[in-house]
Amino acid sequence: MRLRYKPFALPELHENKLVYFDPKENKGRWKEIFGNDNPIHIEIGAGRGGFIKELALRNPDINYIAVEMDEKIFVYTGRMFLEEEENIQNVRLLKDKAENLAEFFEEDEVDKIYINFSNPxxxxxxxxxxxxxxxxxxxxxxxxxxxxxxxxxxxxxxxxEDSLEYFEENGFELLEYTFDLTEEFKADNIVTEYERKWRKRDIPINYLKVELHK
Structure with missing residues (x-):
């Protein structure tokens, strides 16, 4: 469902101290921004931020960056993390497209990427x-x-299935995968908003984890 235009969204995101826009100012500076040397994990297409919020609560020694291009959704994510700032200090928000990530991060700056229910x-x-x-x-x-x-x-x-091939043909080793993600397969799985929606319709969830070998 396409959200209505929200004229307040982009100005509000620009006023939010947790949201970052300018790649020239931030590239290679994420450890400085977080104020520590903890690993950096990013989620591409973070939506309303529920997934990365749960990750951050479970793993306070990891720095998380939520990436989202749609300000109509992201404005509410920004509000949530401002309200939770006292309890969650290891999350920052990045307003941009996935294709621009190399402009925001130096080589070898990121430890892990999450991609959940992107447009097929x-x-x-x-x-x-x-x-x-x-x-x-x-x-x-x-x-x-x-x-x-x-x-x-x-x-x-x-x-x-296409993505399995994409990863294996481009330097990634397939560590684990399933065409029907269950609690038995991944006990620490965090159920996203979209995942909950599909599970209610008895639609299986496909999952993989790959490792990069340069």
Whole structure:
């Protein structure tokens, strides 16, 4: 469902001290921004931020960066983390597209990437727009450390099967995957808003974890 235009969203995000925009000012400075040397994990397409909030609460010794391009959604994410700032100090927000990540991060600056329920772009002529397409993986390879991880979830089986090939053909080793993510397979799974929606419809969730070898 497409959200209505919210004229207040972008100005409010610019006023939010947790939200970052300018790649020239931030590239290579994330440890300085967080004030520590903890590992950096990012989520691409963070939406309302529920997933990364739970990660941050579970892992206070990891720095998390939520990446989202849609200000209509992200403005509420920004509000949430400002309200939770006393309890959650290891999250920052980045307003931009996934294809621009290499402009925000130095080589080997990121330890892990999460991708949850991104647009599958089912038509073949649109496959290059997929977040897991080799055109995007080039950017992930740049910013991820050798041995860095990517976790990916989707309800779209054809998209998932194509993504398995994308990763394996571009320097990533497949560590684990399933076409039906269950608690038995991954006990620490965090159920996202979209995942909850598909599970109610008995749609299986596809999941993989890969490791980068440069």
């Amino acid at each position: 772009w089912p038509k073949k002529k649109h496959h290059k727009r997929r977040i897991t397409h080799p055109r995007q993986l080039v950017n992930y390879v740049k910013i991820l450390k050798n041995g860095g991880l990517v976790e990916f979830k989707t309800d779209d089986r054809p998209f998932f």
